[in-house]
Amino acid sequence: MSTGHGPTPSINFDTPPTDPFPILEQWLAEAMQLPTPNPNAMTLATVDADGAPSARIVLLRGLTRDGARFFTNRESRKGRALAAHARAALLFHWDALDRQVRIEGRVMLASDAESDEYFAHRPVDSRVNAWASAQSEPVASREELERRATEMTARFAGIDVPRPPHWGGYRVSLDRIEFWQGDKYRLHDRIVYTRRVGTSGSAPGDYGVERLCP
Numbered sequence: 435m436s437t438g439h440g441p442t443p444s445i446n447f448d449t450p451p452t453d454p455f456p457i458l459e460q461w462l463a464e465a466m467q468l469p470t471p472n473p474n475a476m477t478l479a480t481v482d483a484d485g486a487p488s489a490r491i492v493l494l495r496g497l498t499r500d501g502a503r504f505f506t507n508r509e510s511r512k513g514r515a516l517a518a519h520a521r522a523a524l525l526f527h528w529d530a531l532d533r534q535v536r537i538e539g540r541v542m543l544a545s546d547a548e549s550d551e552y553f554a555h556r557p558v559d560s561r562v563n564a565w566a567s568a569q570s571e572p573v574a575s576r577e578e579l580e581r582r583a584t585e586m587t588a589r590f591a592g593i594d595v596p597r598p599p600h601w602g603g604y605r606v607s608l609d610r611i612e613f614w615q616g617d618k619y620r621l622h623d624r625i626v627y628t629r630r631v632g633t634s635g636s637a638p639g640d641y642g643v644e645r646l647c648p
């Protein structure tokens with residue numbers, strides 16, 4: 435059993451369960467109890483058409499066995515990278531729990547229906563600004579940005595703001611999941627789950643699991 439500093443030693447790293455999904459759900463649920471803002475923030479790393487990596491924070495908005503979902507502008511820098519290479523790495527770090535989770539997988543577009551549903555629940559100003567901001571493109575000034583927001587507010591006055599065609603969700607499949615629990619003197623606990631090719635990740639034996647040196 436881990437002697438990590440987290441609130442509950444939730445994994446036995448020597449005899450880990452065959453299914454990583456409940457652990458992932460539990461660690462996220464425990465992180466969501468933290469008093470810090472945005473415990474669902476994760477670093478999203480992508481690779482562009484030239485093979486150059488880039489990383490930024492996005493918010494996890496839904497986790498299922500099909501993958502970890504986030505929403506963004508599909509014409510942004512990350513959107514262009516994902517169009518070139520539909521693979522990504524996600525990283526959570528919860529310092530207060532002394533935990534890190536790394537996820538790697540293939541990236542798929544979320545359906546129009548789920549993107550519509552999520553967009554409809556956003557505050558109206560956020561919906562308007564999804565139209566106003568050409569994410570990742572240069573803009574001359576704060577004033578110019580606000581001018582575009584005002585213009586879009588006027589354009590959509592009195593109507594239900596629709597989802598821009600370039601805005602939507604992505605899902606990163608849970609092909610590799612690593613759980614890291616900090617421990618004393620750098621003798622941390624790590625286990626990595628690797629999904630066997632062609633499996634859905636929901637049946638016993640779909641993942642292989644190994645303990646790694648810290």
Ligand SMILES: Cc1cc2nc3c(=O)[nH]c(=O)nc-3n(C[C@H](O)[C@H](O)[C@H](O)COP(=O)(O)O)c2cc1C
Nearest residue numbers: 472475490491492493505506507510511512513570
């Ligand atoms: C706490 C936090 C949460 C964020 N959440 C999102 C998000 O869910 N979606 C998004 O597109 N950008 C989000 N951002 C902004 C991104 O980090 C990034 O600046 C933006 O998406 C443009 O990235 P790109 O130019 O690499 O495409 C967030 C930033 C922070 C600091």
